[in-house]
Amino acid sequence: MPRTAAPPALPRLPRAADPDRRRTSASVVLRSVLEHGPVARSTIARLTGLSPASVTDYCARFTGLGLIREAAVPRRSGGVGRPHQPVDLDETRFVVGGVHVAVPYTTVALLDLRGRVLAERRLEHRHADPGPVLARACDALAGLLAGAGGRRPLGVGVAAGGWVDRDSGTVVEHPLLGWRDVPVRELVRAGTGLPVHVDGHARALVNAERLFGRARGSSSVLHLFVGNVVDAAFATHDEVHHGPRSQAGAIAHLPVPGSTEPCACGRLGCLQAELSERTLCRRACEAGVAGGSDPAALLAAARSGDLVAARLLVERARATGRAAALLLDVLNPETVVVTELGVINRPECLAALREAVGPDRAAAVVPTSFPDSVLAVAGGSVVLDVLYRDPLSASPEAI
Ligand SMILES: [Zn+2]
Structure with a gap:
C-alpha cells in the first residue's frame, strides 16, 4: 500500500536488542510526540522506523506515567489504544x-x-x-x-x-x-x-534550540552566548560536545584583533573582555549615555532614539559577528544561534552581525528562539x- 509523503524522519534505529536501543527508542518516541503531536501512533511508527507494536507499548508507558495523553479529537468509532487516535504531550501534570x-x-x-x-x-x-x-x-x-x-x-x-x-x-x-x-x-x-x-x-x-527552537532538525548547531560571560557550545545531530570534564566551548580568551580591552587573565583584547556587558556598560557611561550602567537601560535608550547607545549596540553585534565567523570557519555548523542583547532586540544589530559573518553564511546565523526568557529556558x-x-x-x- 503506498504511503503518503512523511514529514522529515527521525534517525532510524538499529535492530539489535540492547538497553541503549531501548533508551533510544523511548527517546525517539517521546521526541516524535513533542515535534509532531497531536500525532497518531501509526505515524510515529512510520517516522521512527519502530514497529507499531513497539510504539504502542511506549505510548502506553508514557500515558501511564502521565507524560502523554490521547488528544481530544472526535472519532467516529470507539475503542482504546487505536493506532490512529492521536496522542500528545500531557501538559497538565x-x-x-x-x-x-x-x-x-x-x-x-x-x-x-x-x-x-x-x-x-x-x-x-x-x-x-x-x-x-x-x-x-x-x-x-x-x-x-x-x-x-x-x-x-x-x-x-x-x-x-x-x-x-x-x-x-x-x-x-x-x-x-x-x-x-x-x-x-x-x-x-x-x-x-x-x-x-x-x-x-x-x-x-543548544539543547533548548534542538528540542524546542529553530535548530530543530538541524544536523549541526553552534550556540554563541554573549552576556557578561562569553561562551559557545556545539552539537552534531543530538550530541552536544562536552570534552573532558565538560571544558569544551571555552572561547572567553580568544584574541580579538585590534582590541585593547584589558582581561582579568592579564592579557589584552580577549573575546569576553571585549564583548562583556560590563565593558558595554562602561563604554556607554564613558560616552554619556543616561542609565548606561545597566544593559536594559542602554537598550531602552537606543529604542528611544539615543544614537550613541544604538551605535554601541551595533558595534558589539558586529564584533559578535566576527567571533561567529571565526567559529564558523572552525566548526562549519549548519545553524549558528546567537544570544546577545542587541541581536535579540534590534534588527539593525542582527543585520550588523550577519554583515560581519559575510553574505554566504549570513542566513545560517539566527537569534535565539527564546528572546523573552532565554535564561529561564x-x-x-x-x-x-x-x-x-x-x-x-x-x-x-x-x-
Ligand atoms: Zn583573557
Missing part, C-alpha cells in the same frame, strides 16, 4: 524547575514539557557566595511550585556560565562570580529534595534534555 546563575542575578523558573516558561523570578545577588545564592534560588523555586496548581516537579535544571562539569554537577570555575569547585547539584538537591542536573548555559541553550532545558534523552529513567516513576 508536570513541570520542571529551571535555575540560571548569571553574574548580577539568578533567574528561577518553572517550565512545562514543551519548554515554555510558566513562571519566572529574578533574584539580584546581594553577594555572590554560592551557598546563599543557591539557597535563595531553592526558596524561590519552592514559592513558584506552591503556585503551580498541583502540577508536580520532575526535577530541577541548573545552568551557569564559566566551566561547568555536567557529570559531577559542579561549577568548576566561574571567575566572574568567584566560584570554584562549587557542588551545585548537591546543594540544590539538598535545598529542594528533587533530582537536579547541572550544565553550562551555552550547552543548555537555559535552566529548565538542562533537565528537559535529560527527560527527552531517557524518558523512562527521568520520569516520575524513577523519582
